[in-house]
Amino acid sequence: MHDFLTKTRFSGNPLSILNQFLDEEKTKELVSSTDNWKFAGYVIDIGFNTVRIITSDPYKKAIGGMPRGSFLIMVPEDLEGIAPHFSLLRVSGVAPTPLTNSVQQTYFELHKKSMPELDRWTVSELQWGSIDCDLLGMFYPNPDDAKKIEFSGDINAVVSAHRYRVFAPDERILNIIINGMVKSELNQSIGKLRLTECRLPFNNAKSNLEDVSVQISLKDFLGARTAMFGKTRLGKSNVVKIIANATIEALASQSEYKCGQLIFDINGEYANTNHQNISLREMHSEHCQVYALIQKDETPSKPLRLNFYTDPSEGMRVLGSLLQAEGNLSGYVKSFANLELPTFELCNNMGFGEKIRAYRKIQLFWSILNQSAFQANEGELKALIPFVANGPNGFDPGFTDDVRFKVYSFIDAESGTSDGVPARPKTLSQMKREYASIAKYVLNSKDPLLSTSGQKNELFDGDDVVMLTFLNPNTGRGTQWITDYKKYHSPDAQNLIKQIIDDLNGSKTVILDLGSADDKVRKYFSNMISTAVFQEQERKFTSNSLKSHFVNLFFEEAHNLFPRTVKDNTDVYSRFAKEGAKFHIGMIYSTQSPSTISQELLAQTENFFVGHLSSQDEAKSLGKVNVYYDGVQEDILSSKTPGYMRMLTQSHRFVVPVQVKHFGS
Template identity: 30%
Template sequence: MDLLNQILVDTNQLAALLTDPAVNHIGYVYSMGFKEAMVLTNDAWKERVAGIPHNSFLIAASFDPAKFGNALEFDKEVVLLRVLGPANLPQDVDMLRTRIEHSQRRTADELFGEDVHDGLDPLTHAELQYGGLKCRVLGTFYLDDGHLKLGSDIENYMSSTRLRVFKPRGNALASIVNHINQEVLAKSIEEAKKSGFSGLPTPIEIGTVRYTSTARLHRGASEPKVPVRIQPSDFLARRTAVLGMTRTGKSNTVKTTVAAVTMAAKRDGIKVGQIIFDINGEYANANHQDDGSSIADVFGTECIRYRAIETPGFEDLRTNFYVETEQGLNLIQALFRADTSPFSGQDLDNFMTSTLEEPNISDHSEHTRWEVLQAVFQCILYRAGYQAPSGFTVKVPLSKNLVKQISDYASSQTPPEQVVIPASDKVALSEASAWFETIRAYNLKLRDAQKAAGQPILGLKSSTAGNPWVDPNLESFLNILARENSKSQAFGGYRAIVKYRPYHSSRRAADVTSEVIQHLLAGKIVILDLSAGPVEVRSVLSERIARQIFERSFKEMNEGKVPQNMVIYVEEAHNLIGKKEELTATWPRIAKEGAKAKIAFVYATQEPSSIHPNILANTENWFVTHLNNDDELRALGKFYDFADFQDSLKTAQDVGFARIKTLSSPFVVPTQINRFTPDQLKVELQNIAAAKSGGI
């Protein structure tokens, strides 16, 4: 090779793909189309390159990299192929007959013969070594303004093809699987800067190339493991699917992703809030898969854990219904709707459709009604056995007009009735409950008396003007408290909400959703351990938290602000995101629209066919391990080039053996995912901290 051509090869990214062509040559393209190519290969050539596994990458070119400067302009391209399986050659029938006849003539002493030609003459043996490979055309590498570019197809093929085929290995394979076109790279940098990064974040080394479950040759000692890298910005404001059966590496992939996003954010000094809806407690707790550690152990105070039961080291996921009355009532209503309850009645229907949203305090009349309704709700909780915070008091109505109406009516009776009136408008729950039952009883008595006298039926009046003080909404709440309807007939009343007590926490002082959002805004990792506590917490509390994250981010965006970067991870997503969900429901909206408001969505499941089709259709990043069901594989095969991997996905059960398609990559890359390594991450965290403080 002359000096000029050597310089061209060293600096030319296209020629560099054909490294050591004499060794890596494996055949010739003998038939070509826009979608597929047929390759003639030979057993000796396969042996020389450590085999040609199913789904492995091949490259085809007609130029000599050592003489690239002399190549025709028409030939200056490299076609990227993927091996799909064997292809028939015209002489295969004759070759098959020869093999059968040769085996029929074998003798007993030829069982394990040492002859390299296996008893055949050298010419016949050489002929029998040839075979065909059917390959998918993945695209074309070419030079564009000095930069290596990959087109996702081919623009021309020659019937008299001169394409030689090579197996990319080492650095050449690394260049192929990690290639990003210049315009995509520029867009990634732009998106990263919008997300707060100073430039393109350092790529994540997610794993190494792996073609098949059997990894003796192509990942053997003589073959360097080729790294697969992905861009952290691919995950921000994007959708990511992590699909596969249990115990095949889904959680390891999610942990690696969480750690990588955290590290990238720390290096650039930006805040990216991440929240994990942890169905099985895999992320909140240490287990043997994590070398005895967990995300929480690695990131310490940067990670906040929540549970729906009281547990040391965990914040309480539940809401204090006495303090957050609106949230408490909403949660009870959601639980009741999702439940099969034996309780019914008009008053209960009114209760389950009412609201405790606080009106504007400037509207004095409405705000007073809200205060009364809230106080009755708190008394209903008390009667239903919800534990109240220590020393909790209720503000009760003690207006002069109200007290006078009750007192006047009681004293007019024969004999006069005794009424216990609270000494203060702030009383204990027991006293407040008794006072509200007194109000209810006298309201009914006054209404009966007015009816008997032929007067307008008002009951207690809000003022001397004669407006009714107990409106229909308050009447239903009072009836539930007393467990009697307005006709004095007994019914379930507050017993209808007794079973929802586990969702309430008396030790909380603020709404858990607001607290979670504040942690996310601070760039923390929030893990909601949904493995403990009531099962219904998965759908009800999870949906409420996700919805408020979504609504807050969109509110900021609509106000012209740049929302905080957030990543939502959902484990066992088929339990939360139903296939039949309405598009207006929370999870489909997050998947479809969340990217606009800087919300990334990562969902893991073993049942892709059960996920809402709108979510699948809007997913940019895919990590797929083992799926054992043809229905699931068919659902997956509709996307990108995953159909090429259906056989492999069904049979290979190796932990962490994934097929990856990311936003930046135009094709699927079969990859062995790196293991989550807590000790290594802790060292990396220390190095980042030291660099930030000037120690490095």
């Protein structure tokens, strides 16, 4: 009666299937139907972390083999009157038995004498073996809700080994093991369970266990950090696409959660369909918005540009990197490519004299851009350089009347004209003309007031002279060197940020197509847009309007953004790692080696997908970062099948081997 009441109480619990499973296995044993028996062996030694079982070849054949990494369940010999529960084991290796030495001696003698056959008593003795297993924890009914399952990373008690029996789970039990603790919200399939890389059926018996679908909850990824590790060409990008695709599909069918996705597509594979894969944009054209540096006819997109005028420091850095990529630079072009310009914030904090020099450097840079036909919003630019007494004012460099008279008198003498001194510049093109005239004067006159010996009372320092030379050289291409880089510029780039933020707030997937771009251009856009996303989510948090709106950012080659040795803990990426969860900012980052990533970020990472690693040091470092990967390093080192991942999410308490489905299939 007590057993009946117990079974009735837990009849609505998924673990009630365990009673049915054990009854079926008992019936098979009674009628000697052992061909499909799930019995795996007996426990001969048990601890709180490991279990050793004894098994036999017929048992292994019946269950389809017992490879390393496979799951077994350990149950008490009698569950009558108690709640259905089982302990989860993972096969870790072969262990010696008490008769190992005797068995090896028998093998030695047999092979030595080349005996063709064994008597059945000897065969019976030799087919027994021992297996070591890791004890991962226990599944049992929730004490507060009889219809729910709980999992603990330990077991409540250890009794004598003979009180336990070990079984291989069938599809029903395995589904509980793999998916029983996954949150039901925003649930999606990511692939199939795959216990081993080897696909050859053991003993020619096909198992249905690997037909078990592996589920994930996208709620585990919202506002969380997710790492993708593994050698190149083994499926990291495919997993990223699967997660991004699953997020779009899961959110489309509900209204509680909102999530914008921002993908930094450094190879153009998420935005553009190629001969190998369909793109995420093509799969979900109504939910995706592409911003491209180089727009393609076959891929609808908006232009991705930066405004070199409004951010002269980064603009000069980007132009310099593009020039350096040309190679074979010499003279003033090489010097120009290595220049650094101040930010407007830095200028505003300078003393009077330094501020004048800094503003003039920026104006000179603007003149170079104007000479190269970079378009500008002049009203916006003019306001960036406020009035400075006897110094720059908008587009007026603020040179004294004496300096301007000398410069334009020299120009008239050189050209044989008598135009005289023009009015002070009021437009960008007039300012460019003034600096071009000064460049000609500096490079061709011998006026000591404008010499380049480095004295503080001189108008221009060495960097200024480099820019003046680049603007109006006596020989060479000058500003024609950067004319081709206009494709990276737009005077409306500030609106770009607003458009992207609006798309993310509308739960769109924004793909930044950075294919074929220079590394520094990529870094510029990554910094600029990441900072804007952080500020927007922080604004929502402080105004109490964050609610259930998340943003997930996808980074490839993450070791460049989150290096192991982080000198600046205040950059936007470090803030993502530390404060992202609070502001509902999630990150999905991928790289080949876990040892190259910031240890602080790894310690904060909740979800992992690990493919093949070829270095023992890398595999060991993974085990140190996350204890759940301790014990599966050998499998990670030996398996090289694309898409074969060892997955761990917030819902899972142990590593799950999964063959991630191919995106688009």
